[in-house]
Structure formats: C-alpha cells, structure tokens
Amino acid sequence: MSTSVRAAVFTGVGAPPRIEEVALPDPGAGHVRVRLAAAGVCHSDLSLANGTLPQAMPAVLGHEGAGTVEEVGPGVTGVAPGDRVVLNWAPPCRSCWFCANGEPWLCEHAMDGALRPYAALADGTPVHAGLGTAAFAEATVVPVGALVPLPDGVDPAAAALLGCAVLTGWGAVVNSAGVRTGESVAVVGLGGVGLATLQGARLAGADPIVAIDVSPAKEGLALASGATHFVASGGDGRAAAKRVRELTGGRGADHAFEVVGASAAVRTAWDATRRGGTTTVVGVGAKDDVVGFSALELFHFARTLRGCVYGAADPARDVPVLAGHVRDGRIDLSSMVTDEIGLDDVPAAFERMREGRGGRSLIRFG
Structure with a gap:
C-alpha cells in the first residue's frame, strides 16, 4: 500500500x-x-x-x-x-x-x-x-x-522553525560560542538562522548586539529580533567591521557569527572580532569558496575561528528547552x-x- x-x-x-x-x-x-x-x-x-x-x-x-x-x-x-x-x-x-x-x-x-x-x-x-x-x-x-x-x-506550525533555524542559531550562541552576559556580539547575515542567532544573543544577555546585512530593508527584522544596532554593509565588509569596532570601544566584538555561507562574509565576521575573540561560522558555503588569512594576523589577533554544525545541538535535549522559551515569550x-x-x-x-x-x-x- x-x-x-x-x-x-x-x-x-x-x-x-x-x-x-x-x-x-x-x-x-x-x-x-x-x-x-x-x-x-x-x-x-x-x-x-x-x-x-x-x-x-x-x-x-x-x-x-x-x-x-x-x-x-x-x-x-x-x-x-x-x-x-x-x-x-x-x-x-x-x-x-x-x-x-x-x-x-x-x-x-x-x-x-x-x-x-x-x-x-x-x-x-x-x-x-x-x-x-x-x-x-x-x-x-x-x-x-x-x-x-x-x-x-x-x-505546531511555528514549531517547524525549531527544527533548524532556531536550533542552529540559538545553539551557535549557547552551545558553540558560550556567549556570556555582557559580552558583545556581531551577526553577519540576517536570514532565518541569522535572526535566530540574534534572539539567542539577546537571551544570553549580550550587549551590544550588532546585526549586519547587505540589505537596509533587514533593519526592522534585526531590531525586532534583539539587535541593539544595525549596519547595512552594502557589500563593504571592511566598512561594516570598522563600524562594529566603533560600537565596541575600538576593539571589535567578543563574538562574531557568520550566517551566510560565503567567504566574504566569513572575512567580515573575522575582521569584526576583537583580539582574543571568537568567530563562529554557521553558514554553509561552497567547497571552492576559499577564505584567506595571513600567518601574521593569525598570530597577532589571537582569535579563535570555529565551525558550527546544527548549532552543536542535540534536538532531544534542546527542543524542550527552546519550547519553554517560546511558551514564556523569550523567543518569538x-x-x-x-x-x-x-x-x-x-x-x-x-x-x-x-x-x-x-x-x-x-x-x-x-
């Protein structure tokens, strides 16, 4: 049958x-x-x-x-x-x-x-x-x-988002990066997972939370999801990273998240990260889209670059936690x-x- x-x-x-x-x-x-x-x-x-x-x-x-x-x-x-x-x-x-x-x-x-x-x-x-x-x-x-x-x-319809976007974005913040209260966060790319990453940063108590996207039209979505600042990059990653440094005492973000899946976005997130900070790559990029770093900058900035698969989540453990956040209004x-x-x-x-x-x-x- x-x-x-x-x-x-x-x-x-x-x-x-x-x-x-x-x-x-x-x-x-x-x-x-x-x-x-x-x-x-x-x-x-x-x-x-x-x-x-x-x-x-x-x-x-x-x-x-x-x-x-x-x-x-x-x-x-x-x-x-x-x-x-x-x-x-x-x-x-x-x-x-x-x-x-x-x-x-x-x-x-x-x-x-x-x-x-x-x-x-x-x-x-x-x-x-x-x-x-x-x-x-x-x-x-x-x-x-x-x-x-x-x-x-x-x-049950909205719960579909828990199966990927929210688990991945929230998990990147909580499980992979371990963002702590008062730490600064930058998020590059504001699709569904990027917006969930902003909500995860807000839940973690991050401040400031800087959202970056090529489209100025994403500003309302960013602020509704927890961003304290929005940067329309217009494709200029270096200018966006400079703005992040201006918003974080000249240092850069404690944590930057790439949620696009492109080498240029990875580079923007890396450049927006402070010395000793962490860049977390969440987006899925192409195998021939190569990111370049000089040996000197890897030494000098002492940053950590990490990948993040599925928000380092165990859905059996994390979906009930996220459902609780949804019921209590902490995740929209x-x-x-x-x-x-x-x-x-x-x-x-x-x-x-x-x-x-x-x-x-x-x-x-x-």
Whole structure:
C-alpha cells in the first residue's frame, strides 16, 4: 500500500521545483509517517537545489518541519499516532564515536536516510528525501529517530522553525560560542538562522548586539529580533567591521557569527572580532569558496575561528528547552517569518532567498 501526497519535486540542479504527486510507502520497521503542519524554507535547501551541497535527484527537499504522527511501522516506540513532533534532519545513531563522545550533531550516520530513495513519482521513478526528511510535502516517512516530541503550548506550525533555524542559531550562541552576559556580539547575515542567532544573543544577555546585512530593508527584522544596532554593509565588509569596532570601544566584538555561507562574509565576521575573540561560522558555503588569512594576523589577533554544525545541538535535549522559551515569550518565532505561503509558492520563496529578501518563508499545510 502507499499514500499519495502533493510535494515540491526538484528534478535537477538549478531547475525550479514542480508541484506533483509522490507515492509514500507505508512506514516500514522503525519508520513513521508524519502529516506536516508546516515547513520552513531554509537557505540549506537552496544550497541543495543549486548544487552547492550534493543531492541525488529527483528529490523532495525541506528539512525544517513539524506535524502529527499519522502511522507507525513495526517496532516503533516512543511516539504514537496523534503525537505532535518536530523533524530532526540529523538524527544521531547514539553509538558511533562522535555520539559516544557527546557530539551527536557530528554523527557518522546522521545522513544515512538521505542516501536512499524514500518515495516514488507517479511513473515509478524513485525520489530521494532532502537531508533525509522531505518536508516540502503534505506528509513524509522518516525513521523514528528523526522525530522529537513537541511539548505542549507551542503552535505546531511555528514549531517547524525549531527544527533548524532556531536550533542552529540559538545553539551557535549557547552551545558553540558560550556567549556570556555582557559580552558583545556581531551577526553577519540576517536570514532565518541569522535572526535566530540574534534572539539567542539577546537571551544570553549580550550587549551590544550588532546585526549586519547587505540589505537596509533587514533593519526592522534585526531590531525586532534583539539587535541593539544595525549596519547595512552594502557589500563593504571592511566598512561594516570598522563600524562594529566603533560600537565596541575600538576593539571589535567578543563574538562574531557568520550566517551566510560565503567567504566574504566569513572575512567580515573575522575582521569584526576583537583580539582574543571568537568567530563562529554557521553558514554553509561552497567547497571552492576559499577564505584567506595571513600567518601574521593569525598570530597577532589571537582569535579563535570555529565551525558550527546544527548549532552543536542535540534536538532531544534542546527542543524542550527552546519550547519553554517560546511558551514564556523569550523567543518569538513569528518575528522570524516574513512570508506565510502554500506549497505552490515554494518557487517564489526560493527566488526571494536567491535575492536575499525577507526572513523565513513558512509553508503552512491544510
């Protein structure tokens, strides 16, 4: 048996998605079918669509989603039909070296689900699941380990953002960088993850919090998310970094976060960081987009440059914490969403991302 659902299907690198029917198999052993309430459109989806990240095609992308368990396969425990859940696009195996050493976000097997087809087109062509989740569809089938129960009191549609943007941005601040009260923060790039990074910095008690983006139109979004200052870089990273130094006593930020995925943005964040400070790279860049540093500056500035995968988060641990922040009003998910759309509007959402417009687009189903 199978279940037919509408989905945004990507057929080749650079090709716009087509909205068509895909056939989901009944969930097998250890798998679950989830009816989606909503899915966020993330820049990582654009990176998969344009070939920056490898992706077998055809594929249904989308990895930031939340919904309701509809059917469970044999051997599934921990969730049951009717449970509300958040998708986890990097489910840890809990047994590899990284998992055993407290780094489940680096699990060796987290991407196993993305390597094999999960559904089929009407003509029988196998379809892959982007990052193993395939959230740009009315329903999906995933391993039970790719689900995190959603605590009560959180809108199940807005909760989709917890699955990537908020976990990544908040986690970069709290888990990776360990920002402390009173430390200064600069955030380069104000898409969905960048806005979540600002909210994480505000929660951590950072001050000042300087938001940087090429688009002046992002200022309102930045201030609503917790920024104390906004810098429209206009593509001039050195001028933006100079402004950060002016706002931090001439030193630069204690912590700078790159949330774009581009060498120029990494360089801006690095230049905006004080001597002895930390630059955290959150964005996913291209493998041939090389960042350059001189040997002298690496010595002289004594800065730390670190990468950050999935906010160094363990969703099973961190989603309940974030849900508590949402319930208590400390995190505002709605302020990150600039466009609520339907499945048919996914191509337009990708075009907005290419042009750097808006924050998060949120697909609401049903």
